[in-house]
Amino acid sequence: MSRRERIVELDKRHVWHPYTPMRAYIDETNPLVVERASGSRLFDVDGRSYIDANSSWWCAVLGHDHPRLLAALSEQLRVMPHVPLGGIAHEPAAELGRALAERAPAVPRVFFSDDGSTAIEVALKLSLQFWQQNGRPGRARFVALDGAFHGETLGATALGGVEVFRRPFASVVLDCLHVAPEPSGYDAAFSRLSSLLASDADSIAAVVLEPVVQGAAGMRMYDPAFLRAARELTLKHDVFLVIDEVFTGFGRTGPFWAAEHAAVQADLVCTSKGLSGGMFPFAATLASERIFEGFLGAPERAFYYGHTFCGNPLGARLALEVLRVFDEERILEQARPKAARIARAFRELGAMPGVLRTRSLGMIGALDLAGPEGYLERRGQRVYTEALRRGAYLRPLGNTVYIAPPLNIADSDLEELLGIVEESVRVVVAGGA
Numbered sequence: 001m002s003r004r005e006r007i008v009e010l011d012k013r014h015v016w017h018p019y020t021p022m023r024a025y026i027d028e029t030n031p032l033v034v035e036r037a038s039g040s041r042l043f044d045v046d047g048r049s050y051i052d053a054n055s056s057w058w059c060a061v062l063g064h065d066h067p068r069l070l071a072a073l074s075e076q077l078r079v080m081p082h083v084p085l086g087g088i089a090h091e092p093a094a095e096l097g098r099a100l101a102e103r104a105p106a107v108p109r110v111f112f113s114d115d116g117s118t119a120i121e122v123a124l125k126l127s128l129q130f131w132q133q134n135g136r137p138g139r140a141r142f143v144a145l146d147g148a149f150h151g152e153t154l155g156a157t158a159l160g161g162v163e164v165f166r167r168p169f170a171s172v173v174l175d176c177l178h179v180a181p182e183p184s185g186y187d188a189a190f191s192r193l194s195s196l197l198a199s200d201a202d203s204i205a206a207v208v209l210e211p212v213v214q215g216a217a218g219m220r221m222y223d224p225a226f227l228r229a230a231r232e233l234t235l236k237h238d239v240f241l242v243i244d245e246v247f248t249g250f251g252r253t254g255p256f257w258a259a260e261h262a263a264v265q266a267d268l269v270c271t272s273k274g275l276s277g278g279m280f281p282f283a284a285t286l287a288s289e290r291i292f293e294g295f296l297g298a299p300e301r302a303f304y305y306g307h308t309f310c311g312n313p314l315g316a317r318l319a320l321e322v323l324r325v326f327d328e329e330r331i332l333e334q335a336r337p338k339a340a341r342i343a344r345a346f347r348e349l350g351a352m353p354g355v356l357r358t359r360s361l362g363m364i365g366a367l368d369l370a371g372p373e374g375y376l377e378r379r380g381q382r383v384y385t386e387a388l389r390r391g392a393y394l395r396p397l398g399n400t401v402y403i404a405p406p407l408n409i410a411d412s413d414l415e416e417l418l419g420i421v422e423e424s425v426r427v428v429v430a431g432g433a
């Protein structure tokens, strides 16, 4: 039995994969068995390499083995891998707090947690408790966009608008009003938001938005003017705006935060994924001074919430190094010509028969295959298989095929990836839908 066979056998016997119909996986899937990752590439046990077209689920913004991140991590590992934040202060968390506040001055108070979902959970609980103890206890509902994805905890699931993710839990989740960008577009969604806030602001704690790009919905992009309108509306009705930068932060869409496209500052900002360079689960919820102050006073007004690994020194030190690399290696500037290249390639793909539409923003390029839409559609999956054969890991979202590679992907790797996308889509489309 080869090493590959043994790993697959154990995997299929024991490992329950995320977002995966396991019967079909066990019976039919021949998984990629990866043992090493370097730069923008994954290497399988047989030594074949695959360009990591989605930065390993949108995380590895600086590639998989940036030497400065590895050095920071291993140094911190030797000094102090973990201590809790209960009654303890440490330099990595304190310095990271300062560095994040410099990037987001309107939200200078940082609550650390473990991943994107918990960053959202913190934002929801902060919003609920703030209103409860600051004169608006009736504010217990949220507003999110249809198709939204904000994570997997029950709170985050409540906000989610991807039907298959939400359906089994619909009866137990928080009350969330969804405004639908489909079928009539974001104009309609935001005018619905406007009327909801006008009629129901007394019961709404916060509006939660993915800024400018709805990632899991299929890289749906919307005009920053809408984000600005949402900010104006939430200010007018004094409802919190939570901006979920878990995917879009750290330069994914061009500027450091996607909210910069709209020059908007939120009351709460959630960040994870790129925050720790995709090497370590780590997250932060950034809060305004006003929200922070709403928890001062009598002890029962405090935020009684925390995770074991809150502000973990390894994650904090790593995140600090990610921010330094962004500055010192001018990552945003270096990514600009790459983003322009992605934009041109996807514009050209739009001319291919069988491609319904394309779009791009920063280091994201996406195309929709013609035909029925939805998360469970299979043609995207065939593009995935074709791309794998050609040396790229290109997981689709339903029939949306997209790339979101590391911001510092080598130009030669980017060219190769764009070539693989083109060929794989062409083969599938030519094969008929």
Ligand SMILES: *Cc1c(COP(=O)(O)O)cnc(C)c1O
Binding pocket: 058, 115, 116, 117, 118, 120, 149, 150, 151, 152, 210, 215, 216, 244, 245, 246, 247, 248, 272, 273
């Ligand atoms: C991935 C993601 C999350 C959830 O993050 P996890 O680390 O998977 O819990 C939340 N919001 C957005 C926009 C995301 O892309």
